[in-house]
Amino acid sequence: MAEDEADELDVSGVSELSELAREFRRYHFRGDTALASIPRWYALCTHDATEDAIGALGEASAAAVQASASARLTAFIANGWAHPSQCAAAPEKLTSAIEEVATCVSGMASVVTRANAALGDLIKAASGRSVGDAGDRAPETTSPSSSSAMDAHWIDDVPVPIMRTAFAWGSSEPLLVEQWLWICTSVVDQLERECETRKKILDYLRRGEMNEKELSGCATVWSTQPLLDLRLFNLVCADGEKLVE
DSSP: OOGGGGGGOOOHHHHHHHHHHHHHHHHHHHHHHHHHHHHHHHHHHTOOOHHHHHHTTOHHHHHHHHHOOOHHHHHHHHTTSSOHHHHHHHHHHHHHHHHHHHHHHHHHHHHHHHHHHHHHHHHHHHHSSOTTSBTBSOTTOOOTTSHHHHTTTGGGGSOHHHHTOEEOOTTSOOEEHHHHHHHHHHHHHHHHHHHHHHHHHHHHHHHOOOOHHHHHHHHHHHHHOTTOOHHHHHHHHOSSOOOOO
16 A cells, blocks of 8 residues: 555545444443333332332331321332332333343344444555455454454554544544554444343343342443443544443
8 A cells, every 4th residue: 555545545434333333322322221111110010018018118107108098008109109000011011121122232233243344344444454364363253353353463554654644533633543443443342342241131131030139230231331431432433422431
């Protein structure tokens, strides 16, 4: 690749990765909303007996409820602070919420597959060859974001003029091509690992052997995205909308 080709570098892979990152984020928010509702629906499917529910109020409040002539209030508390119609609908709502999570996980898996392909195109545009070409240390790899691919030193094939070319994406300050390559590689790798975690959460939900503490943990892991560096992710998204850091 000649030096004068530096100005003609095809960075459409960055644009595609940006769109895919935003798609992943939309699935994240959809799944987050669905998963946040699951503990409530599950609790309504398995609500406590009247005595336990009233006892949880505390001594003074429990005494007031027990002294009340309102059967409706007592039933409301016994149903887990819910109208009987909510309790009746809870099993269907719980199933729907789990299926919504499943839809989001499937969408995320699709994003990861397409993101790996887009990253491969970006690497090829910069270096002139695909990750996995003869001479790489790990020719069998199919994922340019995997650790074995990163050990293959594909970046050594990117000419210095290309590496030192800088361009801005979104509202970011101009970054070198070398920086964008590693940022995109890192983000795709992180999305891959996040997706695997989401699949495990879905497997847990589908087993049906849930408890309140574990459900809360699943919701926290989904919401906080512990395997995702939000600074890099937001750079790739490049739309000014940031996840809470």
